[in-house]
Amino acid sequence: MPDKKDYYEVLGVDKGATEKDIKSAYRKLAMKYHPDRSDAPDAESRFKEISEAYAVLSDQEKRRQYDQFGHAGMGQYSQEDLFRGVDFEDLLRGFGFGGGRDSIFDAFFGGRRGQPARGRDLRYDLDLTLEQAATGLETTIEVPRAEICQTCSGSGAKPGTSPVSCPNCHGSGQITRAQNTPFGQMISSSPCPKCSGRGQTIPNPCQDCSGTGRVRRVRKIAVKIPGGVDSGQHLKLRGQGEAGPTVPGHMGAESGDLYVFVSVRPHPLFRRDDADLLHEASISMTQAALGDDIEVPTLQGRARLKVPAGTQSGSIFRMRGKGMPRLHGSGTGDLHVRLNVRIPTALTPRQKQLLEDLSAEMGETRPEQKSAERKAGERKAGDKSILDKIVDEVKGAVR
Template sequence: MSQDLYETLGVPRDADADAIKKAYRRLARQLHPDVNPDPETQEKFKEVSHAYEVLSDPEKRRMYDLGGDPFGGGAGAGGFGQGAGFSFTDIMDAFFGGQGGGAAGGGRGPRPRVRRGQDALIRLEVDLAEAAFGTTRELKVDTAVLCTVCHGDGAAPGSTPVTCETCGGRGEVHQVQRSFLGEIRTLRPCAACRGYGSIIPEPCRECSGDGRVRSRRSLTVKIPAGVDTGTRVQLSEQGEVGPGGGPAGDLYVEIHVAEHQMFTRHGNDLVCSVTVPMTAAALGTSIDLPTLEADLVEHGAETDVETTVELDIRAGTQSGTEVVLNGRGVPRLRGAGRGDLVVRIVVETPTRLDERQEELLRELAALRDEESPDGHVQAAHKSVFGRLRDAFNPR
C-alpha cells in the first residue's frame, strides 16, 4: 500500500491522537461495509482502518515515520490479518460516539458502594371522618436503617476496604476475543470485587458488609383532610436506607377508607338515606340529621362545627326525593370549600295495621276517592310527536 497513511485519514503529519481518532470515526461512518457494501468502498474502508491502526499506536507511528515496517512483516496491508491490533470498540465508537478507543479506551469505572435506597410502600386504613377532616397516626415500619457499628461503610471496626488486585481498582476487566474483524475487546465487571473496585477484607459482622440492617421503628404520619382511597402520602427520606449507608428512599403511605354505616362517599359529596313514615312524608316534618362531624366527637375530638343539621321534609315528599345540604360534604384535598351532603328520602309504608288504623286509612281513601285507584304506566321514552301532543293537550 503506497499511499501515505496521513493522506488516507486526511490529517497532517503533526496531528495529535484526538485528531487522528476523529478523522477515523468520520471516515468509518461513511465507509463501513454495513453502510456502503460495494467492493470499492470496502477496500477504502480497509485502507482507512489500516492507517488508523498504525497512526493510533505511538510505537507503530514512530516506526512508520522513520520509514520502517510498523508490523515487522507480520500483518498484511488489509489490516485485518492476525496481527491486526485495533479494537472493535473503535468501530463501535465511530458509529455510537463512544469516548473510548482501542486498548486504551476508558470504561465506566467502578460502581459506587453508596447508592440511594429504594422507596417503600405501606397501606393504612382510616375511617371516613379521619379521611375527610385529617388525622395523625403512629406507624410501625420495618425498613433498612444505617448500621450503627460500621456507620455504613461495611467494614469491621479498625479495618478499611482495600483496592482490588484483579482489576486494579477499575471495577472492570478486559476480555479479548478473536473474530474475522480482528481482536474484539470488551469490558466486564470484575468478578473478584463485583465491580466495586475494592474489597472489604473484614466485613462488619452486624450488617455483613452491606452497611445497613433491618429494624422496626415508629413514624408519625399526618393525613391531610380530603384524602380518599388510593391517595398516597409521601414521607421524604423515610424509606429504605441505601447500600453502603446511602441516602434513604421515600416512604409512601397509601390510604384505604373504611366503609361508613351511614354515609357513602362520591368524590367530595356524601350520600345517605333517611327513612320517614308515610304520614310524615304526607304532612311534612323536620328531623335532626347527624353529620360526619359527629364521628369526631365520638372518638374524643373537639370540633366547633355542629354535629347535627336540621333536615326539612316538606309535605307531600315522595320516596326517592333528594335533599341537598350545601357544604356538608368532604373538604377538598387541594382546594377550598367542601362538597355537599345529599339526603335521599325513603317513604316507609306500614305493613301491620290494627283495626282502628286500617279503619282510618280506609276513611282517608274514601275521602280522596282512592278506594279503587286506576293505576297507569308511564312510558319510559316518548316519541317527538307524543311529547308535542302532551304539550298541546295537557291533562
C-alpha cells in the same frame, strides 16, 4: 460472558415462546424475586437476571441477534442500552412494589451511570376511616427499611479495620475482556465475581451488618395526613425510603423516598363522591304526606332536616357544608340526604280502617267494590250458562 445462563432457560420458556408467553413468565418470576418481595439472599441477582433476559427477549431486534449469536451478540449493547425501551414500571404495576422506574433501574445498576446510587423507594399503605379522612390525621407508622449500619458507618468493615482493594479486579470492580464475534472484536465488561463489583473486599466484616454496610430496621415515622384526602392519593416523604447502597464510590448516596398511599374504608352511613356525601334515610308515609322535622347523622354529629309536606319517595335534600373538606382548604362539600318512604306492612285493625277511610275520602275504589260492580255487570248481561253462574256463585262465596 462465559457463565451466563441462557435467557430462555432463565425465564423458563422455550425458543418458540410468543411475546405474551415471555411477558407472563417474566411477571411470574418478578413476583417471586423482586427484592421488595423476597428475602432470599439471591433475590436481587435473580431479579436482575430475569429482567435482563426479559429486556432482550421482549425486543424483536435484540432477540433475533441473541438467537443467532447467543450472548456474544449482546456485547455491542451497554447495560443501559440493553434495558432501553422496557417499561418495567408499567410491567410491574399493580404488584404493590415500592419502586418506581428509578428504583428498579437502581436494582440493575446500583445507580445510573454518572449519578450516585440512590436507595430504593418504599410504599406504605394506610387505611383510614371516613371520619379520619375528613379531619385529617397525625399518626406514626412503622416502616421496615434498610438503613446505614451505625456500627461501621456503612463501610462494612469491623470497627478498627478497613476494606482492602480487590486483588482480582485491582479495585475497578469490573472484569474487562475482548472477544472475537461476528461483529468484530468486542470489549465487554462484567462485574468482578470476587468482590461483586465493589472493587474492595472486607477481610474483617462488621458483625452487625455482616459486611453489607446496611441493616434492616423497623423505623417509626410520623405522618400528617391532611383533611379531605381520598383513596388512591399518596403522600411523598422525601428521603424516608431505603438507605442508598454502600458500595465504594457511592458512599453517602441519597436515600429513596417513602410513599404513603391512602385508602379510605367504606362507611356504613355515608357514600362519598369527591367532597360530597350521600346518606339514605327513610321516613313514614304520614311523615312524607304531612311533613316533619327529622334527625339525620352527619360527620359532625346529628343534625335536623325539615321534611316538607308532600315529600315524594326518593327526593334528595342538600345540607350545605356537611360533606367532606376539600383538600388544601378550599371549602367543604355537601351532604345529600335521600328520603325513602316506608310503606307500613303489619297494620292494626284500626290503622287499616283509617287507611280505608282515607282511601274512600280520596275517591278511590277498593278492589272488593270493583268485583261487586263487575258481577252486577255480568248478571245484567244474562247470557251466561247455568254452569258459569254456579262457578260465579261459588267464587263469590269464597271471597
